[in-house]
Amino acid sequence: MTERLLIGIAALRRMAFFTPSRTWEKLSFEKERRPMARILGLFSAVVLVVLIAAPSVSAQAESGLHARPRITQGIDEMNRVALTGNTHPEARPANDRGRVANGFAMDHMLLQLKRSPEQELALQQFLDELQSKSSPNFHHWLSAQEFGERFGLTKSDLDVVIGWLESHGFQVNVVYPSGMLIDFSGTAAQVRKTFLTEIHHLEVKGEKHVGNISDPQIPAALAPVVAGVVSLHDFRPHAMHHLRKVNQEFTFPGVFGDSNYAVVPADLAQIYNLNVLFSAGISGQGQTIALIEDTDVFSASDWNTFRQTFGLSNYSSGSFTQVHPPAPPAQPGNNCGAPGIIVPNDAEAILDAEWASASAPSAAIEMAACADTSTTFGGLIAIQNLINAAAPPPSIMSISYGQCETVNGAAANAAYNSAYQQAVAEGVSVFVAAGDSGAAGCDNSATEATHGIGVNAFASTPNNVAVGGTDFSDTYSGTNANYWNSTNTSAFGSAVSYIPEIPWNDSCAGELVSTYLGFSPTYGSTSLCNDPLFGSFFASTVAGGGGPSQCASGTASTTGVVGGSCAGWTKPAWQNVLGNPTDGVRDTPDVSLFAADGLWSHYYVFCWSDTAHGGAACGADPSAWSGAGGTSFSSPIMAGIQALINQKAGGPQGNPAAVYYQLAAVEYGSSGSGSCNSDHGNAVASNCIFYDVTSGDMDVDCAGPNCYLADGSVGVLSTSNSSFAPAYGTHVGWDFATGIGTVNAANLVNNWLSSAPQPGFTLSTSPGTLTFPQGASGLTTITINPVNGFSGNVNLTASGLPGGVSALFGTNPASTTSLLTLSASGTAATGTFTVTVTGSSGTLSSKATITLTVNPAGDYALSASPSSLNIAQGAKGTSAISINPLNGFKGTVSLSASGLPIGVTAAFNPGSTTSASTLTLTAGSAAALGTFTITVTGASGALSHSTTVSLTVVPPPNFALTASPNSLSLARGGKITSSIMVTSQNGFTGSVNLSASGLPRGVTASFSPGSATSTSTLTLSAKNNAATGTFSIRINGISGSLTHTATISLNVHR
Secondary structure, eight states, rough: OOOOOOOHHHHHHHHTTOOOOOGGGGGHHHHHHHHHHHHHHHHHHHHHHHHHOOOOHHHHHHHTTTOOOOOOOOOTTTTTEEEEEEEEETGGGGEEEEEEOOOOEEEEEEEOOOOOOOOOOOHHHHHTTTOOSSSSTTTTOHHHHHHHEEEHHHHHHHHHHHHHHTTTTOEEEEEOSSSSSSEEEEEEEHHHHHHHHOOOEETTEEEEEEEEESSEEEEEEGTTTTTEOSSOOOOOEEEEEEEEEEOSSSSOOBTTTSSOOOOOOHHHHTTOOOHHHHHTOOOOOTTTTEESSSSSSSSHHHHHHHHHHHHOTTTTEEEEEEEEEOOOOOOOOOOOOOOOTTTTHOOOHHHHHHHHHHHHHTSSEEEEEEEESSSSSSHHHHHHHTTTSSSSSSSSEEOEEEBBBBHHHHHHHHHHHHHHHHHHHHTOHHHOOOOOTTTTTTTTTTTSSSSBBOOOOTOOOOTTTEEEEEEHHHHHHHHHHBBSSSOOTTOOOOOOOOOOOOOOOSSTOOOOHHHHOOOOOSSTTTTSSOOOGGGHHHHHHOOOOEOOOOOOOSSSSSSBSOTTTTTTOOOTTOOOTOOOOOOOOEOOOOOEEEOOTTTTTTOOOEEOOOOOGGGGOOOOOOSSSSEESSHHHHHHHHHHHHHHHHHTTOOSSTHHEEEHHHHHHHHTTTTTGGGGGGGGGSSSSSOSSBBOOSSSSSOOEEEESSSSSSSSSEEEBOOOSOOBTTBBBOOOSTTTTTTTTTHHHHHHHHHHSSSOOOOOOEEESSSSSEETTTTOOOEEEEEEEEEETTOOOBEEEEOOTTEEEEEESSSSSSEEEEEEEEOOTOOOOOOEEEEEEEEEEEEEEEEEEEEEEESSEEEEEEEEEESSSEEEEEOOOOOOEEEEEETTTOOOOOEEEEOOOEEEEEESSSSEEESEEEEEEEEEOOOOOOEEEEEEEEEEETTEEEEEEEEEEOOOOOEEEEEEEOEEEEEEEEEEEEEEEEEEEOOOOOEEEEEEEEOOTTEEEEEEEESSSSEEEEEEEOTTTOOOEEEEEEEEETTTTTEEEEEEEEEEOO
16 A cells, blocks of 8 residues: 555656746736646545555554544645744845845755644653653653654655645655654745745845745645744854953953953862762763754864863863764755854854863763754754664753744744754753843844843753853952962862852843942933943843743744744743742743853853954963853753763753752752852852852843833833833742752762662651750651662661760661650750761661750740830839740749839839749839849849840920910900910820919900810900000919919000
8 A cells, every 4th residue: 555655646746747837927826826726636635545545554653642644635725824923023124135036045944843732742741751750651762763653743644745845846855753844945936836935135234144024824734734844044043152352361350350260171160069070980971962053163173172271181081073963864865064164153163062071071072063054054954863863862962052932933943842852752951052131032142122021942942951141249249269269270270169159141231230330220310221431331131041931932913022922832840949930831041050251250261263253272371262151151061960960870861951940849948948049159058959049130221122211211121111120130949040040060960860760768857856955865756768669677877976965776677667766964965966867778878867956954044025114203114024944944033133223113023933024113203314224133043044124214204384475465355366385395195284374354364275285275355444554474284293384474455
């Protein structure tokens, strides 16, 4: 039956080749489609008939998941669907320079295919099971052929798609074993007729390009299996590095300090604790790291010079080779040409090779590069050829290129995800630079972000490790001398320990840059970004990349800006750790390493001898070599660390992100690990796997969407346009600026979950903390937790016991549990100690610890609440005196007071107590004024302790009385008023009853109110026959025993 199918397809291809040719310029799309539709209709009908007659075709390919054909109808060229989200943002009228020639070569285009939802779900489940030790699929890596058979298209569907391409005159070059990708070539005219989109010349900022000016279209019958053409343009992803010129010495004047401290391999090993591994023989032996490029290096000897200069050449098994991975066997053509030297990407290639070797000096560094074609990034071709080769691929890949999701396009986004899915299914760990533009991934190396928040599409899939970038904060804090020696070692290293880290950020929008230069806040007219002197100097989007996936599929409604039908990759189940938001999408980065380019005096040194294009001669003194930063350094370095993990674990690990997050979840828990906070620098805990970066941000300046302008002309990238919500800052645990943080490589490697589970056991203690006084004891249960079927007996010992403390195991050896009794003598050492319980069984051992606190014999402390009293003369106040028992104290304490001023007495109720007493201080009416310290002493046997109460004696409350005005002139028959004011003294709060005396005949007085706390209005009324003359009226104020007067001069006249 297979023979019949192939004969039928061949005949149809011949029919297609004899289709009468037409001149495109004279035909519309509508006219051009009709004759092809007739031919393809016949083609589809024959194929479907043959398939029905040949159900056994590709039985092996369909056996894994019982895949079924999904092209179920004939191909009608008139019934089409658009593959949305696949036009480059720069393909717009302003850049259009007209259509390319019909014969313009479109070489090695890639048609990305897609699975059914059921297949995609099954694949995801399989990928999850690869990292689950309880699954029979744990680390059960597939070959490319096996992957295609289980998760690729059926052969019948592939044949239909291939036949459709060939019927339009395309040359099919490679059909990948994965069953998910087809490499094909043709001309612009064939693309126009087949996909109904024009290829035009474009000019962008003086650079010439070609690209499709509308989304391609395909027959609806193919839509169930075709995701799209990966690229129909020649816009290339950019390398994730930023060059910095190196001055004369490693220590030289810098922007923010007196010295620069360049990073060399010896510094890297010291800072991230690689030396422990190197000394133990874990340096990448037997491991291969593939670096994905689209260029050859300028000089392979640069790699050797780098290693010889920086002390790495002693690792003799380390090697460097350049390969151009060919297409898989038995394919019609080879799509991987030697790219030659592509500037400036040759700098990227050599720095990747050198710095991957810095973290794994014994590993084989394999630079896999294919030439870019008129439509396709050579790096993607290299990836596909590696993972689809007959031999197993290198177990680690690093990619230092990228493009934001909205620019990359929906089909290209799907292509990278699909490639990574296959890679991890084959055991490959894929590391990708998270980006060098903060959260503004669509504005690489710009002076300001204009496209809002976007992330690197190469790094945002759930099937790779996205590696972000940090800087060191010692220059900001002025602590360089704590972390760097003033002279270099023979390997030119000068770092002395781990150094506190912050997000890499060169932008004026960064909080730390702004603060350092005296600007606050980071936004608005007074910000650094809007400063006329410094603003332009720091106007930059250069920063470590990160952010949420938002446009992995769909189409942006605004060119290059997330919106419209955009949707991000779904959050993988393993991305669950303190700090990571519940946003439902994949968030980047996962982990970070140093990546700065020199703003805060730190950057990487590398040997790139291409002096004609920005490199530097690599002489014996590396102080004049090239310098740079970027996540393109941190990605290959992290790939190198993974090589150390693979070496110790004994094999490939697939996607390691799941394990990273498991380890981080343990370290950070629900509230974070204060001892692993990067801010501690050289005082950070020695057992940290990750260093939690919690200071600084990666915010960049902007003018566009996701931009908070406040009252300035330059804004800061924000998740809100109307308020300051920086994109993004750091916080405890995971954050968009640095992911789960940076790594202690030795602890990461040594805590990795072994790829080959062996029987064993762990110990646990319950409780894990014991506290008791001298002369007492405490109990804890030691539990033996079997791992992978362990069933032996375990001998238990205790070490780290303080003087005077003994240990006794109830059962020893034990197989399940043992009760441990720790007893302290009456003279045992006091303090807090770590007691280690060690269990051994043959060659196996495990440890658990108990925190033991031995307190002195029973004691107590006194406290007073409140500890200060204000009392007026003639009044009293109270304070609660508490007996706070320590170490089980239960005695009675007798209380007394001393330091009492004259006229003040003290009384305790009760005078002796085991818990609490009320102290009453009474001040007589003539008590001394002022503030005094009263000492309360508690005595119990030979024990005596005291606390103090601050007593302030003030005069008693009082008031004064005044009248305003206090001189009145009143005519007979009239009225007049005066305000009577009560002024509080010493906290007086009472009411004062008012009255008037000394009134002349015929004059009456009334007060409103009659009883006042602050002010009352006095009204004097004179009758027509009132006595005339000047009188002294007395105003009387009475409140309890207090009496005060005020006088008013009253003149009564006719």
